[in-house]
Amino acid sequence: MTTTIKDVARAASVSIATVSHVLNGTHYVSPKLCERVWDAVKETGYCRNPVAHGLRTGRTNLLGLMVADLAALSFPSIVRGAQDVAAAAGYSLVLLRPEGPGAQHLLAMARRGMVEGLVLDVAGIPASDVAALSESGIPTVAMSSNAEHWDIDVVVTDEAGGVCLAVEHLVELGHQRIGFVGGLPDSQTAAARYAGYRQALARHGLAYDPAIVAEAPLTRYGGYRGAKSVLAAPSRPTALIAADDSLAAGALLALQDAGLRVPDDVSLVGCDDVRVADLMTPTLTSLALPWYEMGAQAAKMLLERVSGYENGPGRTITLAPKLVRRQSTAAPST
Amino acid sequence: MTTTIKDVARAASVSIATVSHVLNGTHYVSPKLCERVWDAVKETGYCRNPVAHGLRTGRTNLLGLMVADLAALSFPSIVRGAQDVAAAAGYSLVLLRPEGPGAQHLLAMARRGMVEGLVLDVAGIPASDVAALSESGIPTVAMSSNAEHWDIDVVVTDEAGGVCLAVEHLVELGHQRIGFVGGLPDSQTAAARYAGYRQALARHGLAYDPAIVAEAPLTRYGGYRGAKSVLAAPSRPTALIAADDSLAAGALLALQDAGLRVPDDVSLVGCDDVRVADLMTPTLTSLALPWYEMGAQAAKMLLERVSGYENGPGRTITLAPKLVRRQSTAAPST
DNA sequence: CTGAAAGCGCTTACAG
């Protein structure tokens, strides 16, 4: 019922081989026939069946995007980045879930050619699964919050470097006592951010004081409790870094509860969620993670693999967060 | 190089037809051969090529999800809803963008069988495109913020009903003067929410007072300006409904600027963004839109179409927002 | 109960 290459060939009185050649420009065809073919295409409203094309050529123009947690804040930006570059190359994204009843089918899909390659957000995916995937031979690029040792392309966010940025910003403003409210150390991201804090302190010759460091679950209440404990320190910090914007929201509340003004009495830096940071009062100076860029770079590297343009060993590219200055940071009141 | 049905057939010493039959359970095969086939499958690590399968059967187990604005707040939830039900049926989602250089290819994809059907978020998509799609014959279900007249399945959010809920909540608390800060009336959503406000007022016998109604761009600053103007009314409202959480954030700031406490002096209801509402101080009583449900219902209806289970005229299902009570609303101070 | 064969809609050497 839908029109095929045969219909076009018939309408143009040529062979299907010729139709294919003019459509794909894969071989010289005389102008006369070309014109007849194009006319026939227009007339019949033909467009090629991508499934048949995919079977024949092995190219489906589909890239798999595998992320465990669609509710993660990073998800929309990663998708946008990946889709923007994929679309520019004529590719679409198919959303794959790493677990659940469909996992087998999806892996099969990847292995057997429904998607040409995989962009993988390793967050929430068991390392063994990632390893298996990376060994499966299907082109894969991983997005991660820390460097990995698989021999595949990976784009990693420099979490530690981001926190360094925050510390530097505060130091430049004149702060010397900078507190830290981080996530529970069971998450790699949280650990990396904490490491960045320690590193930056050392780099600037600032003493590390456990009394102004707190670890808490990544919730508003966690931030509230964490900040409260930090404020109870014998000598309270003039600035606070919260490793997440939920933590920051809670910390802000704790500061207000304690009668402290932000940024007049205490400066506050958050992390992650641009939207929340923008809507808080005061608006929050915050670390913006390069999610869009990660998606874009991952797709770019993957496209280089599936096109055969690149076939060397796994590459790693590191992307830095950006510090977005808003109202919540200022010089310390002396 | 990758193993095919032929390899399995050879390993099991049967025909490929038999392999296919035991794999798909499409025909009785003797236990003896069945076992040989399964052994061979295991041994060769075979899994079927979905592209070839798709070409032969016309079923790719792929559903298209077309949304114009991946940065919309609704996007992640819609995807989650759609993916959850799609995955349960063995389907994956491919992300289609309605415009740009890939549009042709994508439409072609849809028309020619790469995806079996389309879930369409009509927000930001020209009505003519939607109409064309709905007439193309490919199974399509639309998600919309207002009822439509295409003869396809559509799931619509009851925007007006949501605002009614908010008004009712405030009326129950004892409020009689309820202000409204809405979006610019050029958006259908904003118009629907405004209509809901008027409706609810009428239903509860409350007078409509233009002095406590403002329209503004959907930004924090818009909300700030809108609320300011409403507060300047000769008789100021005891409660405010903001048709968006950015507007609400701005309104909150305006209220604080005016020395008014929330909810003690003025109650505030927001809309849309669960995360922001949760992190604000006070946390925001807010209308939660049924995004996850929309995605899930849309996928469900689409699956019913592509499976052939449903082939009647277009159905419409309306989903109601939910009011989530948090700290920003209370009885008016008398 | 099992298998040989046609065919889904393309692309691509290979003849002519």
Add this chain to the structure above:
DNA sequence: CTGAAAGCGCTTACAG
């Protein structure tokens, strides 16, 4: 320069 034919990896009537 053009076309007949093989084949991508499956499924599915149809013989036997």
